[in-house]
Amino acid sequence: MRGCERAIRRGGDRGFVTAETAVVLPVLVVFVMALVWGLLVVATQIQCVDAARTGARAAARQDPTGAVVAAAREAAPHGAQVTVGREAGRVRVVVVAKPPALHGLPFEVREEAVAAVEGTTGVTR
Numbered sequence: 060m061r062g063c064e065r066a067i068r069r070g071g072d073r074g075f076v077t078a079e080t081a082v083v084l085p086v087l088v089v090f091v092m093a094l095v096w097g098l099l100v101v102a103t104q105i106q107c108v109d110a111a112r113t114g115a116r117a118a119a120r121q122d123p124t125g126a127v128v129a130a131a132r133e134a135a136p137h138g139a140q141v142t143v144g145r146e147a148g149r150v151r152v153v154v155v156a157k158p159p160a161l162h163g164l165p166f167e168v169r170e171e172a173v174a175a176v177e178g179t180t181g182v183t184r
Contacts, residue, residue: 099159100168103136107154107170110135114152115172118143127152150174 114131122130124143131141131152139156153171158164 096158096160103156103158104168104170106134106136107139107156107168108172110139110141110154111152111170111172114141114143114154115150115174118145118150118152119174119177121176145176148176150176 110131110133113134114127117130118124118127127143127150128141131143131154132139135141135154136156136159139154142153142155144151144153151171151173153169155167155169157167
């Protein structure tokens with residue numbers, strides 16, 4: 060009887076590894092895809108920070124608004140929106156971009172930079 064029990068136990072475990080793999084593998088793929096998407100979102104955020112700072116520096120030098128927007132868009136992710144605001148003694152540059160890949164999500168990356176306007180000395184050479 061003992062020999063039959065061993066044979067039944069061994070035969071009863073067949074297919075479990077395949078079934079477990081079939082369940083776990085898609086979960087792992089989705090997890091890795093989520094990690095990659097998260098890294099892409101962080102990279103987009105870093106680009107937006109750099110673009111906002113670049114635009115704020117250009118605006119603080121009192122460059123024309125078109126030049127500020129062009130400088131910020133050059134550093135920003137593709138398709139980003141750049142807004143320049145000027146207040147008393149300050150400039151504010153806002154960069155808004157959609158995250159890469161999953162465009163259907165109502166999610167956007169938004170960064171802004173504020174800088175004090177540099178004064179002109181009025182000295183000509």
